[in-house]
Amino acid sequence: MQDAPEQSYRELHKPAKEFASRSEYLDHELTIMRPKRWGINLPGRDFRFEIEDFIPAIAGTIGLAVMCTAVTKTFAIAYGLNMNFIVENVRVDMIAVSLFFVILFSGVFNPRSNLAGIHGPMMPLIPLMAASGTHPLALGTLIAVFGLIMSATKGGSRLVKVTSQGVAGGLLVYLGAIGTMGQVKAMRAWAETIDMGYISFAVLLCNLLLYAGLARLGKRWLAIPLCSLLAAVVALSLGAPFEFTTGPGLPSFNPMYWWGADTGWKLGLPGITHFIASLPFAILAVAMWSPDFLGHRIFQEMNYPPKAKGVLMDVDDTMVGCSFRQVFTNLLGSGCITSSWGTYMIPAAIAKRPIPGGAILTGILCIAVAIAGFPMDIAVWRPVLSIALLVGVYLPLLEAGMEMVHDTKDTKAAGICIFSSAIVNPVFGWALTMFLDNNGLIADKDRPSKLNMADRLVIPGLALGISTIAMAVVGMLPGIPALIK
Numbered sequence: 001m002q003d004a005p006e007q008s009y010r011e012l013h014k015p016a017k018e019f020a021s022r023s024e025y026l027d028h029e030l031t032i033m034r035p036k037r038w039g040i041n042l043p044g045r046d047f048r049f050e051i052e053d054f055i056p057a058i059a060g061t062i063g064l065a066v067m068c069t070a071v072t073k074t075f076a077i078a079y080g081l082n083m084n085f086i087v088e089n090v091r092v093d094m095i096a097v098s099l100f101f102v103i104l105f106s107g108v109f110n111p112r113s114n115l116a117g118i119h120g121p122m123m124p125l126i127p128l129m130a131a132s133g134t135h136p137l138a139l140g141t142l143i144a145v146f147g148l149i150m151s152a153t154k155g156g157s158r159l160v161k162v163t164s165q166g167v168a169g170g171l172l173v174y175l176g177a178i179g180t181m182g183q184v185k186a187m188r189a190w191a192e193t194i195d196m197g198y199i200s201f202a203v204l205l206c207n208l209l210l211y212a213g214l215a216r217l218g219k220r221w222l223a224i225p226l227c228s229l230l231a232a233v234v235a236l237s238l239g240a241p242f243e244f245t246t247g248p249g250l251p252s253f254n255p256m257y258w259w260g261a262d263t264g265w266k267l268g269l270p271g272i273t274h275f276i277a278s279l280p281f282a283i284l285a286v287a288m289w290s291p292d293f294l295g296h297r298i299f300q301e302m303n304y305p306p307k308a309k310g311v312l313m314d315v316d317d318t319m320v321g322c323s324f325r326q327v328f329t330n331l332l333g334s335g336c337i338t339s340s341w342g343t344y345m346i347p348a349a350i351a352k353r354p355i356p357g358g359a360i361l362t363g364i365l366c367i368a369v370a371i372a373g374f375p376m377d378i379a380v381w382r383p384v385l386s387i388a389l390l391v392g393v394y395l396p397l398l399e400a401g402m403e404m405v406h407d408t409k410d411t412k413a414a415g416i417c418i419f420s421s422a423i424v425n426p427v428f429g430w431a432l433t434m435f436l437d438n439n440g441l442i443a444d445k446d447r448p449s450k451l452n453m454a455d456r457l458v459i460p461g462l463a464l465g466i467s468t469i470a471m472a473v474v475g476m477l478p479g480i481p482a483l484i485k
Helices: 022-032 051-079 083-109 120-131 136-152 155-161 165-193 197-216 220-237 272-287 289-303 315-331 342-350 355-372 374-379 382-404 408-423 426-438 453-474
Strands: none
Touching: 051 083, 051 120, 051 220, 051 342, 051 355, 051 374, 051 382, 083 315, 083 355, 120 272, 136 155, 136 272, 136 315, 155 289, 155 315, 155 453, 165 197, 165 289, 165 382, 165 408, 165 426, 197 220, 197 382, 220 342, 220 382, 272 289, 272 426, 272 453, 289 315, 289 342, 289 382, 289 426, 342 355, 342 382, 355 374, 374 382, 382 408, 408 426, 426 453
16 A cells, blocks of 8 residues: 655645644745755745845845855955945846755755855955965866865765764854854954944944843844844934945946956956966865865754754755855856855744745845845944844854753853854864764764774865865964965
């Protein structure tokens, strides 16, 4: 006798009024979804749009505008390019990634793949990239190649599986704490430059109280839009200067314009020397993906019901999306370096929403913002920018990391991860602590007996070795000069 066919999402869906609370309805939606990998997923048949989808969509739009502008501006300064270049190049990236990789890839063809966003931790290395002879198109091509290799070999998901809860918790605590302190410092510095130091204190204090209130009411998913609005209102009411400078428009999508010798980047097409110079940076960028992806998937696991396995982001599929996004948008002229989209995924997980609905809304909002122009001015204004990152990314990271540390073994692993991250950076801290932890040298002495040779030595050893060598080459190990000049 054949088993009865599995019921579809449409058949299992129930109206929200049949549930005792909105949270129960959202939990039920997550458990009944069966999104297709590499197929066609349609609204109504495979998923639904809910009001909560606007929260990660707004947060993701702010995040893309902020991070894309920051990365492009850093590149422009390094290569001596002007403000007009920055605006048009940001528009290219926002429109291209939104249409092809947010709406179509993650929204329709593979809702198990998180959106491909911006790789913020690589931004401090951009001046060194420029000085070393790196070409953005060569860098993007190499990142895509290495990312596809990682995905094909299941390297990303394997690294996530062999990272213990203590190591992951320590990584999230470190990222959250450093990011929180960094944004508070940035707010204070901005207020001092306009001789209104009291504004930063007022904005931060008001938002602290609002965020605490939302957490108490179980409404943290509203934090980004409400706190960003409050930041703007408080700053403007206290006299902070602001003006719109970006008008509406469409950029050129002609690759030959962007990669011409006298137009766009004014670098021409890359040669073999550019690929050689870009190699260590590409290796490092992909090495940083796994801990980044790990943090985002953990947020889903912590906020989704246990049975919602079908909607958890697939790490390897996300690497495929990031790889193709990287080379495609670079070819069209963008200089952005990509990674898993944290300003989308973290609010989506907190709001108990799966990827596709919010992804489509995010793509539509990003395209509208890029064409209109003036909303980008709001998104990158310091009070809005810092508060959005604080309540949407860094504070949730910090909270999630602390929630993951349950016992003494987890505490020891988390402590070593934080310590080693502070010595070099989070990638080094994650890789070193994972290697020590999996071999019983810290925390749980019985952990090695639960792992095979590959998970205990080979995979953690390769992660530590490759990332450390890449960091040594580009000069990221403290006190050790870069091996490339």
